[in-house]
Amino acid sequence: MMELAYLGAGVLFIVGLKGLTSPASARRGNRMAALGMLVATITVVIEILDIDAEAAWWIVIAGLAVGGVIGGLLALRVQMTDMPQLVAAFNGFGGGASALVAAAAVVTVGATMANETAITTTLSLVIGTITLTGSFVAFAKLQGLVSGRPIAMPGGTATNGVIALAAVLACIGAVATSNETLYWLAAALAAILGITAVLPIGGADMPVVISLLNSLSGIAAAMAGFVIENQALIVGGALVGAAGLILTIEMSVAMNRSLSNILFSGFGGGPIDEAIGTRPVKRATADDAAIALVYANRVAIVPGYGLAVAQAQHAVRDLAAALEERDIEVYYAIHPVAGRMPGHMNVLLAEADVSYDLLLDLDHSNPKMSQTDVVLVVGANDVINPSAKTDPNSPIYGMPILDVDEATTTIVVKRSLAPGFAGIDNPLFYEEGTLMYFADAKVALEETLAAIERL
Amino acid sequence: MMELAYLGAGVLFIVGLKGLTSPASARRGNRMAALGMLVATITVVIEILDIDAEAAWWIVIAGLAVGGVIGGLLALRVQMTDMPQLVAAFNGFGGGASALVAAAAVVTVGATMANETAITTTLSLVIGTITLTGSFVAFAKLQGLVSGRPIAMPGGTATNGVIALAAVLACIGAVATSNETLYWLAAALAAILGITAVLPIGGADMPVVISLLNSLSGIAAAMAGFVIENQALIVGGALVGAAGLILTIEMSVAMNRSLSNILFSGFGGGPIDEAIGTRPVKRATADDAAIALVYANRVAIVPGYGLAVAQAQHAVRDLAAALEERDIEVYYAIHPVAGRMPGHMNVLLAEADVSYDLLLDLDHSNPKMSQTDVVLVVGANDVINPSAKTDPNSPIYGMPILDVDEATTTIVVKRSLAPGFAGIDNPLFYEEGTLMYFADAKVALEETLAAIERL
């Protein structure tokens, strides 16, 4: 019957994980998975209830207490912005635990294991160890303990290849000879590999790496499941292994990178931000824009010449309609000189049948900006350039602008960081609350709409 | 190692089933599943190779030969239009096979079975039998051997409830007492239930019923797997059981019906067709329209007054753009008196920025109709009414119309079968090649676009 309890835990993991894939159910999903974990833990405790060694009990209790307190404190104390590295650290502990389970098996029954068990033990040990060290390097990079920039390894990928090969040989040896030392050698090589494989990867790519390591820690857990012949571990581990892999691939797709490119090319400059010109900007994808818009209460659309060039008037109207259907207030903030002729935006938006009531000119839109959650700038540039207010040397100093920086988030859709009519750079693009969505305006709006419909 | 071969078969089933969910991979998917079946069959043959009873061998060979020939002939000979009933029949055979496996177990080891095996045996027997009889009733209805109209049962749902209850009691008895007769009683009741449950359901709803019976036959197979302790059956059976259930629900959603409504309300008139007024029409959903459009090479859009009323000009443009992106030729066929004023369609389509080049008047569009795959009629009625050509008594006799019936498929979007300006019925709606999509034009076009993007 214990097995059925474990199965129940596995089902809760599956349902929980599924819940985590959609905003509406994510929190519930996480809690269901946690419940599954509780079920599994209670079950194992019941299973070992009949063990008489009191020392063993104290070890378990101490482990639970120490781990619980540390994990709990870390989780509750950490700043929102530091969460990614914390996840990395937790992941390292998980991988470490699986490696330790395997190590304990080596220590106790290492010499007598059946071949198949020896294989899974080695896999658990090695994969768990890679996860452990790799995750902590990722943690160190994100936390700033190690430079976020890619750190070139002497010999590069080749060195890692050699280490990996050596580890594989040690594993084969361990399985074949049941020699304990070879197990430890394999573990040591794995530890090094974890470090050397992650160090050359840039900080910006760390989330993808952590996701991959997460998948590995799942596999390690599944292997540990084979070692102790427990299906909860196999189910949970395999689940995370597979889901983590898919997630990793999705994340690299979202960054427009291939996974191998991320892992083996030492890319990715500063943490999170990515530089196009000399200064870093925050980039956004259609999905980022979609999430930001859908969770807003009030959205301002700022059209500019780029909207006209892209002939995106119908696309912008469709996007606005989709937001309005979701009870989000949308208005258009029309700058007096947006475009290239007086009334340029009007003629386009009238063509798209946007109601006049939604068109606010400068005097009416600026007071609303600070109560606006998201400003979606579509191919405008000069008319939202804050240097008109702040830089007396700017050629546009003194021109009234739309104060989009007063809104919570500004998403700017344009194809590049190229300047507009006035030929000057726009400091807004580099500001904290600004997301740059580099694409043709029509394409970007259509893709954002598609992403919204997908949510 | 046999188990791993079965696992391989299971994996092929999974991958094959996944392939079947998308047009591009469906055929490959089906073939992979068939390969899985081959793997499983070869494996079982290898497993029993060491059996020495020659008679048993002949039984197997005879069974395979007879079944293969019958199944093959039926599958290859049947008319495209008769396929649904054939699937029903095949499904019945599958369910029957599972029931027979269980029956064989009852005959041979019935008295000595462990409780758990007894339960699964009963389930396999009963569910398999329901599938068998239910499927053949469905077959008979679709084939016209029995009337497609709902056949009311004396006592209705209540009768079925009583039979079901009796079957359950017989099952419990069988498990509890291991009395062979009770097994056969349960089977007999199940056979009756299969008939009485399906008879009251209308022909139009048969596809949903067959899908549900398909799900049941999967469960029966899985139960049979428990009986003979074979994981290939459990995997394959459970897979089909679950997938079939989801599919059943999807199908009822696509019909805008709830499953329970279909099963328990005796709805659904003639086969496939559904009547709104007195005469039957073929209904289409957004997904049907999407598939038809996406697989076309040339599409004509015929706008009418309903497009104007729904203010669907932007939606139609967006839909056309999505088709053009897929290299489908789209043109608009504008009837001289479409709408309620001269040029009514022009003003709307100009607002939506539809290029004038795509607007063909009567003289230019009619010659193209016969080379057009799909005509999408959006809120037009009188201007496509063939009685203007065929019925000298019609008030519109003599008015030139758009010959949309010359195209392969015509999809008409309007809210109901209500007449247009001229106040007369439109025979086109009841024609063979016409699909009626009942909805507000704007809603329908938007949903069709969404369905296209999903494909």
Next chain:
Amino acid sequence: MKLGIRSEQSDSETRVAATPVTVTALVDLGFEVDIEAGAGSVAGFTDAAYASAGAHVVPMIEAARLDVLLCIGPPTQAAVATIADGGVVVGFLDPGANVDLIADLGSRGIRAVAMENIPRSTLAQSMDALSSQATAAGYAAVLLGAGELPKFMPMLVTAAGTVPPAKVLVLGVGVAGLQAIATARRLGAVVRAYDIRPETKEQVESLGAKFVEAPTQEMDDGGYARAVDEETAARQRAILGDVVAESDLVITTAQVPGRQAPRLIDRTMVERMAPGSLIIDMAASSGGNVEGSRPDETVIVGGVRILGPRDLAARVATDASRMYGRNLLEVVSRMVVEGNLVVDGDDAVIGPALLGTHATPGVESPTDPEGAA
């Protein structure tokens, strides 16, 4: 068979009853076509074009020559003279106002087909010249109004301030009214409209304009509006008053067949409008929808200009002629049976339009003396 088109060019008339395209079709039908020189000049159709379409371009059509005369307005004495006895004349004949003319034609055995009496049935749509010319008139009314209005029609947000959109009100939503709504909407104005027939609400909204919720009542069997009793009219004016007052441009098109046009706007309503505003009363010549409007004149009341243009369709002479010519062509085609002219008083379309035979349907037309031209 001989068919002729005279030049009807005048200050207000710029159209022509046939275009080179319809002439070609008429020739194909078997007609010998005479057209007076310069007949299409203002509408943009040259004599050369007519000639190469197969017409004889003549300085003046000879007397008593024609089997068929196509015209726009009622024919003059001179024009009638060109028709042979027993011939046919087709055009807007305004029979109510031209009793003498009709009698004269009748006395000479000339059959008169009045385009305004062609039924508005589905079948006859291609011959419905009232509709085709009302289309042109509705369009022209808005262009006239927008040109005269000292304001922009669309909204413009500019560095020199925001220009608000013009408010346009269309009263009477028949063919002309609908076209006026569509045209004003194209120009970016905020358009409201009203008609007494309830089904026009949906039609107005189908053009993206707003319907003014004043009283409506069902139409007569012919699909035309009925006259309104005084109480309803008063309620109408009460509700319309406020809407008129805040409009920049008002275009009225309301007509009730065979009666005076309904009075929709009275002087006090006009006086509530802002100076500089504009009213175009398309019904001015049939009594006027607006108090004080006069046909073809501009009346100024408290800074508000009231225009009463006639012949608005003539402002888009080329396309109006194309459509009218096409209408006439369809009518004439219907009267040609196997190369002979047959004016059938029983015909569902021609019958009702045939003057003088209303009471005596079925008068067989004397067979045409000449064969195919």
Next chain:
Amino acid sequence: MKLGIRSEQSDSETRVAATPVTVTALVDLGFEVDIEAGAGSVAGFTDAAYASAGAHVVPMIEAARLDVLLCIGPPTQAAVATIADGGVVVGFLDPGANVDLIADLGSRGIRAVAMENIPRSTLAQSMDALSSQATAAGYAAVLLGAGELPKFMPMLVTAAGTVPPAKVLVLGVGVAGLQAIATARRLGAVVRAYDIRPETKEQVESLGAKFVEAPTQEMDDGGYARAVDEETAARQRAILGDVVAESDLVITTAQVPGRQAPRLIDRTMVERMAPGSLIIDMAASSGGNVEGSRPDETVIVGGVRILGPRDLAARVATDASRMYGRNLLEVVSRMVVEGNLVVDGDDAVIGPALLGTHATPGVESPTDPEGAA
């Protein structure tokens, strides 16, 4: 400080240099505002409105009374007389054509701010009256053209045949040209356009129109077009010839500052157009883009009418006045420092527009004798 607006109403001038809204703002700036009775009547602004905005409505402004005179065109003798010595006049002064006037003003110490010389910089956009009036003119040109054209602008599929859309060609895609394109597109015409400056291609396309691929060349530093050598001009005409020939309506707006307007269409090109077509030459008064065009006259060449309207902006008097009044208000505001009138020749915006001080920038304006009004 005293500021005045005279009535400049004439047959062709319907605008006014201030609106009730700008008068209120001027009063708030500290001006005592005089306005002549009836100054805004044609533009739709009543004397009563001005009065309640805080202006003194006077029959005629007294002589030598004003510190600031706001005008549209160059002031007449009588107008100049109303300005006190050392005062300021702001308006389109056309300095090139009014050397005597400028000298006269200078002799009386009156500072003249020419609106046409306000720089076209980003900063000065709200004072850019050339742009605001060109916007109005471009819009009015299309309405004039559409009203005069005997054809429909949009395409219409009707029971009386399909009406094809009008083909419109816009030559010169500055502010007026862009607005013309937008307006013609709104009406449903098929629009093509051409300008010598290469960046206009994108702008034309951003309005949904087609760019005609004739030769382009880079502009001068001020963002204006440069004159074109004869070889280029010939190539231009060769390519444009075909496009012009098939157009129903051609609107030309090409200007080169300080020079004759470029000749884009010659007589042979006009002759290739279909009779009934129309050309509106918005550059007629500065030499004309079209051979044979004459300011404010209609010239007919082979059935093609060539119009050379001046003062097109005055056709939308209300909104043109609103925008122009707003431009003037912004200029005047810039000259008011702490309640005093300060005409700063060094100012980036006012400086270049201040006549007579170009060569001697930095001339300190004599401090205004009067305090805040």
Next chain:
Amino acid sequence: MSDAFINGIVVFVLASFVGFEVIRRVPPTLHTPLMSGANAISGITIVGAIFAATTDHSWLAGILGFLAVAFATINVVGGFLVTDRMLEMFKKIPVKRR
């Protein structure tokens, strides 16, 4: 409960999850082929049928076994073939967006 039985349950549950997850948003035109293909897969009971036909050698079991094998084979062979025929029409693959 026997280990094999419990294992069976685990496998059953997991396979059901796979079945649930694999089917999502199927275009309606594929409903019938999908149903038909899934139906053919449920013919996996052929493995059970062959077992049933061979494990016991009684006369009754023989008949039941023969029928079971024949039925299952009809389902398998007919099912996959007919599905394949239905799917012949899906030859053109729609151009994916961008």
Next chain:
Amino acid sequence: MSDAFINGIVVFVLASFVGFEVIRRVPPTLHTPLMSGANAISGITIVGAIFAATTDHSWLAGILGFLAVAFATINVVGGFLVTDRMLEMFKKIPVKRR
């Protein structure tokens, strides 16, 4: 190979399929919480750790066991908590279309 091992493989394969199928088209904002939640699930190795800590009573195994339990617990407790915190922001549920 032992039955248990083979069963393990079957379960592993099926669970992997579930994992692959469950994750499809996740909005990017959920990438981090999902990763974090999945990571917490991989802490299931806590079950193994408890076994490891209790099956053998050697000194070395004890230390390894303790560490394993502690590590796994950190992963489990911290992982679920931090995920929950991240997800606090998803409170408003978008109105679904029609």
